Amino acid sequence: MxxxxxxxxxxxxxxxxxxxxxxxxxxxxxxxxxxxxxxxxxxxxxxxxxxxxxxxxxxxxxxxxxxxxxxxxxxxxxxxxxxxxxxxxxxxxxxxxxxxxxxxxxxxxxxxxxxxxxxxxxxxxxxxxxxxxxxxxxxxxxxxxxxxxxxPEKYHGLKDVEIRYRRRYVDLLSNPDVRRKFLIRSKIISEMKSYLESRDFTEVETPSMSLIAGGANARPFTTHHNALNMDLYFRIATELYLKRLIVGGMDRVFEIGRIFRNEGIDTKHNPEFTMLELYWAYADYTDMMNLSEELISHLCEKILGTHEVEFDGKKLNLKPPFARITMEEAFRKYADIDMKKLRELDYARDIAEKYELNLERKEDVGYIINKIFDVSVEPHLVQPTFVMDYPIEISPLAKKKEDDPSLTYRFELFMANSEIVNAFSELNDPVDQKNRFLDQLKKKELFHDEEAHPLDEDYIMALEYGMPPTGGIGIGIDRLVMMMTDSPSIRDIILFPLMKQKD
RNA sequence: GGGCCGUUAGCUCAGGGGUAGAGCACCUGACUUUUAAUCAGGGUGUCGAUGGUUCGAAACCAUCACGGCCUACCA
The missing domain is CATH 2.40.50.140 (Nucleic acid-binding proteins)
Structure with missing residues (x-):
């Protein structure tokens, strides 16, 4: 027995x-x-x-x-x-x-x-x-x-975070609030889809595995196809494939896709996460700002019934319009730094030193400016704020500004000191794009920057066929769900977060 | 990667060199409108793992594993 x-x-x-x-x-x-x-x-x-x-x-x-x-x-x-x-x-x-x-x-x-x-x-x-x-x-x-x-015990539920993540089924069956969070996550995604479809966007699916992992600064996971005897990368972004679709005449496309990045794990990062990427022909980054604030406020209204969201003890008001500020203005306003002067490498290094930044030998002005921004400005950005006009060096896929070629038509949306949206007017000049890729390759060699963008020849070829002026946007779904469910850790809104092997 | 903290019953937690504890859950019995039911009785355990110190270790020390927070990198 x-x-x-x-x-x-x-x-x-x-x-x-x-x-x-x-x-x-x-x-x-x-x-x-x-x-x-x-x-x-x-x-x-x-x-x-x-x-x-x-x-x-x-x-x-x-x-x-x-x-x-x-x-x-x-x-x-x-x-x-x-x-x-x-x-x-x-x-x-x-x-x-x-x-x-x-x-x-x-x-x-x-x-x-x-x-x-x-x-x-x-x-x-x-x-x-x-x-x-x-x-x-x-x-x-x-x-x-x-x-x-x-x-688990009926009154306290399951508290042990390790068991909660490893055996999510127990977490779900004993903690109604956990179930509620994942139901909200699901609603956010489905409502996002129907909102975009109502605006004539088409949902598409692009490859998760390919020979080149481009579209972002990140280290990819690798895998191998046996029959083809071919090494492959898991995607780190959907961007370059989606823009090929714009070239092909699919004027409004989006993908809500799983992205894989072989990087550290913490409360804001899981190796696989979900991102909405959307591309809209004949639009630019100001349209993207309008769209993101409308989309986010629509989701709040429809799913939470309010624009007031509390996250990590901070009250966020997600009613449009969101604040808009250029990176240069933000530097001046929050850190009393002259961004124009930051373009001088020696000055940028001095400031970086003041903030005790570890620059890892990536002595690229755009990179340093961004690092200084992260520590000097980002901590001030609690209410939703669009920060516009990013340095060109860290924006290799964005169109450069006509009045200042050191900057691009790119913005990021910050909420509760966290980046939620990254968007730009897409670079559609194949010659410029190729040079930007080559700059990235130089960075790869010069700074041993494993996260630099690879050269994607086929993507250049696509641009040579002609891509209309296009606005593009990327929204970190997990981070948005964190804000909308007041979850301090990304692991609280990913059903089965990656855990180390036990025993 | 670095720092700090944690790992004790199914769950939530206390204990900090001298026989392993509580609440819930569970088991036995009572109870035909309770709801964190109640009443009477019952601890069910590899104290994360491995070494060490000690007459004696769950506790002290070392190493390891896993997890959390902070920090660094990234979205």
């Missing part, structure tokens, strides 16, 4: 706890009584949420309709020949009441073998108890699935 038990339940080398043994015994007792503890479909009259909604005005003396519902048993309160319980599905939870003389002595005895966490189907009339609680007065119940492991 014991051997069979272990066979059926062992996962890894873990020993069987007393709690599991009790549950396994209950399962076996039921099986011996001819009960199928892993039942099949259970036709319901609706979800628990629907039943609760439908009967929310039911008076204490009234009797509601007869319902069949299914869910996970989350609590059981025995009272001898009667018992209360709570069952829960994704839409909500409701109390159930079982009385021996209602469902019969034999059936009531089976309750002894029911454990919290089991899935059951129940049938009965809706009414209120003496305390006014909406309750299904059971006429019958059916085993749908036996649970062999005890759920």
């Amino acid at each position: 014991k051997a069979e038990v272990i066979n059926a339940t062992e996962s890894g080398n873990e020993s069987i706890s007393e709690h599991m043994e009790m549950r396994i015994k209950n399962r076996d007792q039921l099986t011996q009584l001819g009960v199928n503890v892993y039942g099949s479909r259970y036709p319901t009259t609706g979800t628990i949420g629907e039943v609760v909604e439908k009967h929310k005005d039911l008076k204490e003396s009234e009797e509601g309709e007869e319902v069949s519902i299914a869910g996970r048993l989350m609590a059981l309160r025995g009272h001898g020949k009667a018992s209360f319980g709570d069952i829960e599905d994704v839409t909500g939870s409701i109390q159930i009441y079982l009385k021996q003389n209602k469902i019969g002595e034999d059936k009531y005895k089976l309750l002894k073998f029911v454990d919290i966490g089991d899935f059951i189907g129940v049938k009965g009339k809706i009414a209120r108890t003496r305390r006014g609680e909406l309750t299904v007065f059971l006429e019958d119940f059916t085993f749908l699935t036996k649970s062999l492991r005890p759920p």
